Amino acid sequence: xxxxxxxxxxxxxxxxxxxxxxxxxxxxxxxxxxxxxxxxxxxxxxxxxxxxxxxxxxxxxxxxxxxxxxxxxxxxxxxxxxxxxxxxxxxxxxxxxxxxxxxxxxxxxxxxxxxxxxxxxxxxxxxxxxxxxxxxxxxxxxxxxxxxxxxxxxxxxxxxxxxxxxxxxxxxxxxxxxxxxxxxxxxxxxxxxxxxxxxxxxxxxxxxxxxxxxxxxxxxxxxxxxxxxxxxxxxxxxxxxxxxxxxxxxxxxxxxxxxxxxxxxxxxxxxxxxxxxxxxxxxxxxxxxxxxxxxxxxxxxxxxxxxxxxxxxxxxxxxxxxxxxxxxxxxxxxxxxxxxxxxxxxxxxxxxxxxxxxxxxxxxxxxxxxxxxxxxxxxxxxxxxxxxxxxxxxxxxxxxxxxxxxxxxxxxxxxxx
Ligand code: ADP
Ligand code: ASP
Ligand code: MG
Numbered sequence: 581x582x583x584x585x586x587x588x589x590x591x592x593x594x595x596x597x598x599x600x601x602x603x604x605x606x607x608x609x610x611x612x613x614x615x616x617x618x619x620x621x622x623x624x625x626x627x628x629x630x631x632x633x634x635x636x637x638x639x640x641x642x643x644x645x646x647x648x649x650x651x652x653x654x655x656x657x658x659x660x661x662x663x664x665x666x667x668x669x670x671x672x673x674x675x676x677x678x679x680x681x682x683x684x685x686x687x688x689x690x691x692x693x694x695x696x697x698x699x700x701x702x703x704x705x706x707x708x709x710x711x712x713x714x715x716x717x718x719x720x721x722x723x724x725x726x727x728x729x730x731x732x733x734x735x736x737x738x739x740x741x742x743x744x745x746x747x748x749x750x751x752x753x754x755x756x757x758x759x760x761x762x763x764x765x766x767x768x769x770x771x772x773x774x775x776x777x778x779x780x781x782x783x784x785x786x787x788x789x790x791x792x793x794x795x796x797x798x799x800x801x802x803x804x805x806x807x808x809x810x811x812x813x814x815x816x817x818x819x820x821x822x823x824x825x826x827x828x829x830x831x832x833x834x835x836x837x838x839x840x841x842x843x844x845x846x847x848x849x850x851x852x853x854x855x856x857x858x859x860x861x862x863x864x865x866x867x868x869x870x871x872x873x874x875x876x877x878x879x880x881x882x883x884x885x886x887x888x889x890x891x892x893x894x895x896x897x898x899x900x901x902x903x904x905x906x907x908x909x910x911x912x913x914x915x916x917x918x919x920x921x922x923x924x925x926x927x928x929x930x931x932x933x934x935x936x937x938x939x940x941x942x943x944x945x946x947x948x949x950x951x952x953x954x955x956x957x958x959x960x961x962x963x964x965x966x967x968x969x970x971x972x973x974x975x976x977x978x979x980x981x982x983x984x985x986x987x988x989x990x991x992x993x994x995x996x997x
Pocket of ligand 2: 585
């Protein structure tokens with residue numbers, strides 16, 4: 581069981597979490613619980629680091645930000661004890677959760693589960709702070725923002741759990757962010773592949789890495805709400821959204837929707853370099869230095885060269901890397917040989933995702949037509965086997981998501997009709 585930041589925010593909420601956990605144990609399960617820091621706490625700690633030194637040491641950053649989860653894991657163990665359950669906390673270094681030493685974005689290499697399994701078998705509920713681990717050299721690490729989801733899936737895999745229930749502030753995965761579109765519909769099932777794509781294009785309900793880990797380790801993941809009454813249906817009845825394999829879904833749902841969901845991501849920035857020589861190697865000259873600086877380029881368009889033998893190249897980078905990208909390209913101006921650099925941080929990437937599009941034509945056409953009908957201009961496009969993404973003006977994000985949600989007939993009222 582994993583509980584996110586909103587679910588752990590304050591005494592009353594942790595008390596409710598304790599009751600949900602105890603109910604699962606009473607239903608006959610051995611339980612391990614992974615918890616996030618209280619919502620807002622990690623942001624607060626990150627700010628202290630920035631104030632201390634804008635170029636802070638990532639190893640010390642990890643020491644600071646891992647503290648949020650230490651607090652909630654101890655508190656939940658206390659709340660469980662207070663209602664008569666046996667419980668104890670296991671910090672990342674105590675298990676240990678072994679990671680590499682890429683501070684602030686560490687990867688889990690393994691979790692030692694013997695002591696954990698022995699304690700659970702003895703009826704003790706194990707409470708594990710998410711987000712944190714330890715290097716071979718004994719230094720504290722964290723897994724990147726939203727990383728408690730990944731901790732939960734990794735613990736589930738390590739102990740061979742029957743299921744990994746991710747409790748959050750919505751009762752499942754929806755066709756789009758239910759906080760943006762009131763008519764978003766809850767999905768009973770979503771495939772790993774679709775969830776991975778949705779997460780990677782901006783649906784923050786699960787951290788992308790937690791989904792790829794679940795897929796690789798074949799962990800059964802359910803997303804469900806912690807904001808429930810004591811008499812709500814038990815987690816075993818699958819009240820939330822189950823993430824399943826493609827084969828499993830085919831057996832359950834023959835009449836699948838063409839489109840599973842729509843995601844929006846406002847954290848990208850667009851850069852255009854004009855009048856680049858249209859010759860072999862010109863593009864490599866741009867993206868080589870960006871790769872070397874660890875800047876991830878997402879969408880790329882190279883316009884057709886006109887008769888002058890010159891071309892424009894447009895691409896997107898994470899908004900947080902915009903300043904660094906601009907500085908780098910400025911310093912490479914001679915080598916690349918462009919005329920002007922134009923950048924825009926006020927863009928949003930809107931993506932439609934669905935396994936159904938593998939076998940259906942026209943998904944992209946519907947997207948372009950629906951946006952055009954509302955006067956929304958498309959600045960860049962990229963596609964994969966199960967996804968089409970477009971870049972638009974950030975101010976039009978909510979409108980675009982709503983328009984597409986009804987264009988693909990995902991609105992809740994459509995189902996009822
Ligand atoms: P937690 O603190 O529990 O980890 P997060 O805030 O990380 O919770 O993730 C839950 C949030 O994800 C929801 O409140 C919702 O606004 C957002 N979200 C974005 N896309 C979706 C989607 N397709 N389905 C459900 N929630 C979504
Ligand atoms: N507390 C961490 C964060 O806010 C990890 C998590 O909640 O998943 O990013
Ligand atoms: Mg989260």
